Amino acid sequence: MNKQISSNQERYLNPYLGGVLLGLLVILTVYITGRGLGASGAVKSAVVTTSNIIAPYETQQNGYMGRFVTDNHSPMFNWLVFESLGVFLGGLLSGLLFGRVKKFRIDKGPKITNKKRLIFAVIGGILFGFGSQFGRGCTSGAALSGSATFALGGVIVMLAIFGSGYLFAYLFRKLWI
Amino acid sequence: MGPLIPNGIIPAGWDFVIAILLGIIFGFLLEASGFSSSRNLAGVFYGYNFVVLRVFFTAVIVAMTGLLYFDYLGWIDLSKIFILPTFLWPMIIGGVIMGIGFVAGGFCPGTSFTGIAIGKTDALFFTIGLYIGIYIFSLAFPLFEKFYTSGNLGNVTLTDVTGIPASWFAAAFTVIALAAFWGTMFIEKKVRKNIKEYKF
Amino acid sequence: MNRNYIFLTILMLFLAVGTIFLHKTEKLKQIEPDKLLWEIIQPTRYVSTDHVAKMIIQQDPSLEIIDVRSEKEFNNFSLPKAINIPVDSLLSETSLENFGIPGTKIVFISNDDIKADQAWVIAKRLGFDGMYVMRGGLNCWMNTIIQPVEPPEYAPLTEFATYEFRKGAKLYFTGAKTENTETKKVKVMVKRRKKTKAASGGC
Numbered sequence: 001m002n003k004q005i006s007s008n009q010e011r012y013l014n015p016y017l018g019g020v021l022l023g024l025l026v027i028l029t030v031y032i033t034g035r036g037l038g039a040s041g042a043v044k045s046a047v048v049t050t051s052n053i054i055a056p057y058e059t060q061q062n063g064y065m066g067r068f069v070t071d072n073h074s075p076m077f078n079w080l081v082f083e084s085l086g087v088f089l090g091g092l093l094s095g096l097l098f099g100r101v102k103k104f105r106i107d108k109g110p111k112i113t114n115k116k117r118l119i120f121a122v123i124g125g126i127l128f129g130f131g132s133q134f135g136r137g138c139t140s141g142a143a144l145s146g147s148a149t150f151a152l153g154g155v156i157v158m159l160a161i162f163g164s165g166y167l168f169a170y171l172f173r174k175l176w177i
Numbered sequence: 178m179g180p181l182i183p184n185g186i187i188p189a190g191w192d193f194v195i196a197i198l199l200g201i202i203f204g205f206l207l208e209a210s211g212f213s214s215s216r217n218l219a220g221v222f223y224g225y226n227f228v229v230l231r232v233f234f235t236a237v238i239v240a241m242t243g244l245l246y247f248d249y250l251g252w253i254d255l256s257k258i259f260i261l262p263t264f265l266w267p268m269i270i271g272g273v274i275m276g277i278g279f280v281a282g283g284f285c286p287g288t289s290f291t292g293i294a295i296g297k298t299d300a301l302f303f304t305i306g307l308y309i310g311i312y313i314f315s316l317a318f319p320l321f322e323k324f325y326t327s328g329n330l331g332n333v334t335l336t337d338v339t340g341i342p343a344s345w346f347a348a349a350f351t352v353i354a355l356a357a358f359w360g361t362m363f364i365e366k367k368v369r370k371n372i373k374e375y376k377f
Numbered sequence: 378m379n380r381n382y383i384f385l386t387i388l389m390l391f392l393a394v395g396t397i398f399l400h401k402t403e404k405l406k407q408i409e410p411d412k413l414l415w416e417i418i419q420p421t422r423y424v425s426t427d428h429v430a431k432m433i434i435q436q437d438p439s440l441e442i443i444d445v446r447s448e449k450e451f452n453n454f455s456l457p458k459a460i461n462i463p464v465d466s467l468l469s470e471t472s473l474e475n476f477g478i479p480g481t482k483i484v485f486i487s488n489d490d491i492k493a494d495q496a497w498v499i500a501k502r503l504g505f506d507g508m509y510v511m512r513g514g515l516n517c518w519m520n521t522i523i524q525p526v527e528p529p530e531y532a533p534l535t536e537f538a539t540y541e542f543r544k545g546a547k548l549y550f551t552g553a554k555t556e557n558t559e560t561k562k563v564k565v566m567v568k569r570r571k572k573t574k575a576a577s578g579g580c
Contacts (some may be wrong), residue, residue, distance in 0.1 A: 039285070043307045088240075089197070131270075140285070
């Protein structure tokens with residue numbers, strides 16, 4: 001009986017242990033680099049890079065992307081891009097260790113179809129990507145690292161993300177429960 | 178002593194090697210904590226799984242408290258670290274949009290990378306969405322350029338704005354977080370009784 | 378399991394609340410007394426008035442003259458491009474920003490060299506480098522640069538060379554004064570130490 005439960009259950013780190021380790025990682029990152037972790041910045045670099053390849057002139061003229069184009073190196077040559085590559089590798093490592101790396105599959109609530117889940121994943125991504133530019137970072141860059149270093153902006157972003165998440169959760173309840 | 182790279186103790190050439198190593202640890206911890214599954218992540222908003230709240234807030238209070246001790250012991254100079262600049266309204270609006278994206282998409286950028294790593298199609302689609310979202314933002318940037326830079330308070334900390342020492346904030350956050358941990362434990366138990374098709 | 382959590386909760390609470398009681402005595406970095414003593418007895422920390430004059434004339438960009446006399450005295454007479462930081466305000470935040478800029482030579486001056494020397498010792502104790510004291514102070518400046526005395530005939534040649542230089546310098550500092558009044562009023566570009574920060578961050 002016990003065996004059945006354990007096979008049915010994902011083995012995760014104790015959340016508090018994970019949290020403490022993550023907190024120590026933030027301290028280590030700040031200690032070494034003087035800044036925090038991040039993630040959305042890497043996607044931004046990817047956007048600027050691909051856009052710069054397809055339409056260099058328009059990209060450099062663009063008031064936003066133009067800021068990240070420099071002559072001496074590609075926007076991909078960026079701290080956050082390398083860090084995000086590490087995030088991917090680290091996720092893979094952990095997945096392999098705990099036996100969670102499997103063929104492509106979809107996580108979703110019980111009441112929706114795969115197609116609907118993927119559509120909402122893209123919509124969610126679009127909103128998150130859009131919002132992260134206004135917020136100067138996402139959950140890891142602004143909310144986690146920002147709050148940890150007592151930055152006012154970090155706390156604002158953290159409260160805004162979770163506050164709005166709870167506020168709008170009701171509208172999206174069909175997706176998850 | 179610290180921060181090591183800005184103080185020139187570690188040469189800047191090591192920057193990218195360190196970036197990958199720190200990223201690996203970050204990704205490992207995210208995945209190992211269960212952040213590679215959108216159902217685990219979205220659970221925080223519906224009360225059936227508070228793993229996000231636990232991991233995230235434990236990390237915040239540990240990092241806050243730890244940095245203060247590091248500062249006290251003279252290991253790190255908090256005046257030399259990067260402080261996220263504050264843009265009041267853009268950040269509030271941005272956060273609200275991100276919050277909607279979070280409940281709709283079930284991921285945030287960092288966790289979606291780990292989701293892809295272990296083969297979650299929804300994580301892949303979320304990341305494609307991120308790409309599109311940032312691209313749309315860039316193209317539409319002239320429309321809200323003014324708003325983007327409005328409410329600029331500079332690189333301020335909570336202490337700069339309120340005058341209250343950082344340690345008070347660390348203590349307050351810790352008290353709130355610990356209370357939330359205990360509170361959510363009971364909420365989770367109640368909610369989980371009604372949900373059957375989910376592997377906890 | 379619950380007992381562990383209770384223990385951890387109390388531990389975390391203890392640690393976080395503990396930070397409130399960490400009274401960080403605003404300890405500025407200070408160098409060890411024996412190192413300070415060693416630095417004090419080095420004769421190289423003094424520069425001559427001739428040397429300072431030469432640097433001013435050559436418009437050495439690394440030179441930063443800090444005048445530690447009172448504001449009143451400073452307004453009365455000062456060397457070109459000197460910055461006034463009276464000794465009593467030496468430790469204020471804005472004053473300290475003038476120190477420790479890589480590649481600059483700070484020269485402390487006062488009427489004699491006593492006040493300048495005191496300022497030097499205090500700044501040295503805070504761990505700043507590249508600082509000097511003008512030997513003899515402004516009194517010596519007057520006697521050597523503004524009113525140079527011709528060396529006696531039996532003096533070695535080098536003293537004559539110095540005298541020649543001083544005469545030239547005198548012209549620069551006094552004769553040039555009339556035409557320089559305008560440039561003298563030009564606001565001194567004060568170099569300030571940039572706070573080192575990571576270039577960028579966040580997401």
